[in-house]
Amino acid sequence: MERKVGTVSRGLRAPIIKEGEDLSQIVIDTVMDAANSGEFTIQDRDVLAVTESILARSQANYATKEQIAADVKAKLGGETIGVIFPILSRNRFAICLRGIAKGAKKVILMLSYPADEVGNHLVDLDLLDAKNINPYSDVLSQETFEELFGKSNHTFTGMDYVNYYKGIIEEEGAEAEVIFSNNPRTILNYTKRVLTCDIHTRVRTKRLLKEAGAEIVCGMDDILTASVDGSGYNDKYGLLGSNKSTEDSIKLFPIHCQEFVDGIQKKINILTGKTIEVMVYGDGAFKDPVGKIWELADPVVSPGYTKGLEGTPNEVKLKYLADNEFADLKGEELQAAISEYIKHKDEELGDSMVAQGTTPRRLTDLIGSLCDLTSGSGDKGTPFIYIQGYFDNYTK
Secondary structure, three states, X not given: OOOOOOOXXXXXXXXXXXXXXXXXXHHHHHHHHHHHOOOOOOOOOOEEEEEHHHHHHHOOOEEEHHHHHHHHHHHHOOOEEXXXXXXXXXXXXXXXXXXXXXXXXXXXXXXXXXEOOOOOEOOOHHHHHHOOOOOOOOOEEHHHHHHHHOOOOOOXXXXXXXXXXXXXXXXXXXXXXXXXXXXXXXXXXXXXXXXXXXXXXXXXXXXXXXXXXXXXEEEHHXXXXXXXXXXXXXXXXXXXXXXXXXXXXXEOOOOOXXXXXXXXXHHHHHHHOOXXXXXXXXXXXXXXXXXXXXXOOXXXXXXXXXXXXXXXXOOOOHHHHHHOOOOOOOHHXXXXXXXXXXXXXXXXXXXXXXXXXXXXXXXHHHHHHHHHHXXXXXXXXXXXXXXXXXXXXXXX
């Protein structure tokens, strides 16, 4: 029978994971139970993905605001510090900010505008044009910003993040001042000790600050890289990838991800004789057309994955072949010609015309985004994603 279904992405329901539980065994049991119940048959090159959140939870990888504060104070001196380019998120940054503020006497909070790094807007671009403000050169105080644009309200949540963040700093006992600039060097007019909170541009920001004469420059990835007073940690990403656990604590990005995915791959191979690919995934990478937010607030989409997920897709564009190489064919003759072309395509298509428009992104970023959309971030209860047919093509 001719196969009619291509890629299938399934969310697998799992128990609520608690600290110290053997997540690897829970994942394997869940997959095997689903397969044994007839939901699917495990095949080579299936993809099993596990959300980073429950891996970190099973590892008890948590930190309190007091532990964050201790590391911030030790690394930045505990006096006046600049905190620049944070994203606007109650889940991602608010508790981190509580710890940061608790580790300083004064915080100069510098926000990028019109939006943060991942697309949360403080002000509409049309308003910037109307007020003749250039976000690449103009530095604004909070007073000036609010005189020009009024209070800032997030598109979906309605949050006024400017005053929310300022209030957090003050609640933790530090003096707060808010400014707006997209030039990291601006902060050096206020303090020479800086914590840069951007995610994907952090390496450049650190370099620019150091070249401009900053005394101390840390990124979020430099805080809690080792345990502080018994805290969790992430030796590679620090606070990056963390999110809210309680009102006074965060869950950090998971550690030892490679050992985790390799172990699951090996155990499922022993049980089934099949070699599946396994990955840990966090935020996907896609843009909301209304809220304008890029989803990717984690430092990477996947902090750990098996070797078969290296690289980018090597696909040809079917519609290009149909409109060009085989424009004179149709029906079964066209299908046969395209199938034969796919079977003999180059192993590395590169910039070949037949590959144009096939989304040149890494496999882990593409698959991680599919996983994030499948599992969602709410109450679906499917933190494991099982994908089949992703590596198939028109000939299979």
